[in-house]
Amino acid sequence: MPLPRRFYLRPARAVARDLLGCVLVARRGPTLTAGRIVETEAYLGPEDAASHAAFRPGSRALFYGAGGYAYVYLNYGMHHCLNAIAGRAGRPGCVLIRALEPVAGLGAMARRRGVAQDARRLASGPGNLTRALAITARDNRADLTAGRLTIEPPDRPRDFRIASGPRVGITRSVDLRLRYWIAGSRFVSR
DNA sequence: TAGCTGATTGACT
DNA sequence: GTCAATCAGCTAA
Numbered sequence: 001m002p003l004p005r006r007f008y009l010r011p012a013r014a015v016a017r018d019l020l021g022c023v024l025v026a027r028r029g030p031t032l033t034a035g036r037i038v039e040t041e042a043y044l045g046p047e048d049a050a051s052h053a054a055f056r057p058g059s060r061a062l063f064y065g066a067g068g069y070a071y072v073y074l075n076y077g078m079h080h081c082l083n084a085i086a087g088r089a090g091r092p093g094c095v096l097i098r099a100l101e102p103v104a105g106l107g108a109m110a111r112r113r114g115v116a117q118d119a120r121r122l123a124s125g126p127g128n129l130t131r132a133l134a135i136t137a138r139d140n141r142a143d144l145t146a147g148r149l150t151i152e153p154p155d156r157p158r159d160f161r162i163a164s165g166p167r168v169g170i171t172r173s174v175d176l177r178l179r180y181w182i183a184g185s186r187f188v189s190r
Numbered sequence: 191t192a193g194c195t196g197a198t199t200g201a202c203t
Numbered sequence: 204g205t206c207a208a209t210c211a212g213c214t215a216a
Contacts, residue, residue: 041197043197050197051197052197055213056211056212056213057212057213058211058212073197073211074209074210074211075196075197075198075210075211076195076196076197076198076199076208076209076210077196077208077209077210077211078198078199078208078209078210079198079199081197081198083197096197098197125198125199126197126198127198127199128198128199167197168197169196169197169198170196170197171195171196171197189198
């Protein structure tokens with residue numbers, strides 16, 4: 001059973017932390033790929049200058065809608081990034097999924113990536129994980145509580161520690177500590 | 191219409 | 204450490 005809608009109807013920070021350890025599942029016909037979420041970043045509303053809610057009008061409707069939907073966009077002209085919308089309707093916020101620990105469909109991931117079946121690098125990075133799970137702009141607005149792209153609760157006890165720090169790869173609001181990852185995980189991006 | 195920027199990656203020095 | 208690839212959507216004019 002995927003995480004229920006109410007899981008996402010909370011502030012982006014809380015959702016970002018609680019998504020760690022959960023499992024992202026992508027079904028593409030007979031092919032199923034899945035990975036444990038090990039790294040996330042929270043993005044807020046207009047007060048967060050790095051958030052697309054602040055400067056990307058095309059995404060505003062999604063950001064301000066209810067949580068539990070996917071926001072996929074193309075950036076640098078070649079990489080897709082996957083976000084989960086967080087917060088109640090009218091409350092903007094989202095969580096960028098930055099890295100996964102592959103748990104199913106490793107062969108399919110390697111084929112899509114065009115690299116050796118090295119679990120450690122298959123989905124370590126926002127652009128890498130979308131390619132590994134074959135996530136494209138078609139998945140924008142997809143419902144994460146049902147359908148072909150879902151997020152399941154942790155498949156094992158939370159025996160990890162959560163670390164946090166400044167977000168990476170952005171040029172605005174660099175000082176905010178909104179990046180979360182599983183301490184010691186070998187699958188986080190560099 | 192032209193020019194720019196970016197929540198990135200991988201290849202190269 | 205630097206740098207190119209490549210494009211949606213914004214900005215200026």
